[in-house]
Amino acid sequence: MGQPESKGEEAAAIERVANAAREVQSASEALEARFKAENDGTERTLPLARLTAAIGELQAARDALDELLARKRASLMQCSPSARRRGSVSSTTLGNVLLLTGESSKC
Template sequence: MEHTERKSEEAAAVERVANAAREVQMASQALEQQFNIRPDDSGRTLPLARLTAAIAELQSARDALDALLARKSLH
């Protein structure tokens, strides 16, 4: 793999992590707003599911970046 392709792959992986982290932050804020708007338990399922999915994507993105960097260090 060429040097520029590796850099591009790394940049894409870092961008994925950054986007996932932003989504976790937005989902967390949305859930917090639901708690502030409705102190009872109603209406939290969707924001909680969004936060759960965002956290899973962030973990996946971080794992992929770690794997990419580990492969790079072997070369």
């Protein structure tokens, strides 16, 4: 996978997490509004189901992003013999540095 394609995949994964987080917030606010309203006998199941679904999507989005970044870090570690020799740089640290600097994951 090339660097531009990889960055697009990362951006899409981050956007998915952000959208899911906004939906959780919105669903939470809707549920809170239902509970703050006077006891008018309205059903609270739908807002609760919406919140539950939003939380599930947020977790799935975060898991997908974590896996994407883990794959990229593993790829970067395979391509960085100096980091493996030193042994003092964790894969997370090296991966974050290379991700932030935009270095290619190609060996």
